[in-house]
Amino acid sequence: MQTPMILDGKALAKSVEQELQVRVQRIKDKTGRVPVLATIIVGNDPASVTYVRMKGNACNRVGIRPLKIEMPEESTTEDVIRQIQALNEDPDVHGILLQHPVPRHIDEMACFNSIDLAKDVDGVNTNTxxxxxxxxxxxxxxxxLGIITLLKHYNIPLEGREAxxxxxxxxxxxxxxxxxxxxNATVTICHSKxxxxxxxxRRADIVVAAVGKPEFVKADWVKEGCVLVDAGYNPGNIGDIDLKNAIAKCSAYTPVPGGVGPMTISSLIRQTVESAERKFGITNG
Known part of the structure; x- marks a missing residue:
């Protein structure tokens, strides 16, 4: 069997950022304006603080402005929705991100659903x-979006495959x-029941693991030649698939870290740039 292909999300995200730098510069040249991604973080969950910082760094790398809005842990659902509505109405803001998860007393879905569809660059509104x-x-x-972009970039066949x-x-x-x-993949969704x-x-040509449990998917669960997409990230840089034992059986896999994670941020930034292009009537390419 051939050596499995590494679906390198870190390398692809870097390539996408280079393309986005050009598109952002085009926006600046034509309008004199800078695209803005607003991120709301409620409370001070350490993982969320880290993710927000990483997203801000990605914004800076491509030339868009990160706007971080920090709200106290005791904020109510109504407080968060009021903040989102203010951003909806702000013509200088092109993308809105509510960092997940929010404190338990907040109705996260109600907050997601208050985000203007034209600014829902994280794709969380139920209408989206x-x-x-x-x-x-x-x-x-x-x-x-990051997962699909990664699979397509590496020419992983999806049509007719069992996922x-x-x-x-x-x-x-x-x-x-x-x-x-x-x-056009044939899709089965599995869960705790x-x-x-x-x-x-074992039937799958493509396995997407997104359960949030370290090494939950065992090597003997996967068939020879399958594609493994590990969308989990657990303490110790461990994904949801037992990759160290499953790699030998697969044809391609996403590493943890460096696979799906960078593509998530890349997709968020890409859609923010797209939102700004739409706002200013600029056609990419």
């Missing part, structure tokens, strides 16, 4: 999800399943 699923014009959930998605979260499992379906999960996974 519906439009994306129906193949209408819409931004897409950032991590699923198994493990996890059904509204911002990862469900949207990536819909996007794979829209690429799925019976005989290892047997279901």
């Amino acid at each position: 999800f519906g439009r994306m699923s129906m193949q209408m014009d819409a931004f897409k959930s950032a991590t699923p 198994v998605v493990i996890g059904r979260s509204p911002i990862l499992g469900k949207p990536v399943a819909m996007m794979l379906l829209n690429e 799925t019976k005989d999960l290892p047997e279901v996974v």
Whole structure:
């Protein structure tokens, strides 16, 4: 069997950023304006603080302005929605991101659904999800978009392939399943109530693991030659797939770190640039 191909999200994200730098410069040259991505963070969860910093750094690398809005832990759902509505109405803001997760007392979905669809560059509004699923014009959930972009870049066939998605979260499992379906894959969504999960996974040509449990998918669950997409990230740089044992069986895989993670941020920044281009009537290319 050939050596498995590494689906290098870090390298692809760097390449995408170089393209985005050119597009952002074009916006600046034509309008004198700088695209802005507003990020709301509620509380001070250490992981969220790190993610927001990484997203801000990516904004700076491509030339767009990160606008960080920090809200106290005790903020209410109404407080967050008021802040989102102010950003919806701000003509200088082109993308809005509410950092997930928010404190438990906040209705996260109500907040997501208050984001203007034209600025929903993280693809979290349920209307965005519906439009994306129906193949209408819409931004897409950032991590699923990153996964599809990565698979296509490496010429992984999707049409007619059997894909198994493990996890059904509204911002990862469900949207990536819909996007794979829209690429004409045959999709099975698995979750905690799925019976005989290892047997279901063994059918898959493509496995997307998004359960948030370290090394949950075992090597003997995957068939020879499958493609492994590990969308999990757990303490110690460990994904949701037992990659060290499963790599030998697969044809391609996303490393952890350096696979899906960089593509999530890349997709977020890309859609912010697209939002600004639409706002200013600039056609890419």
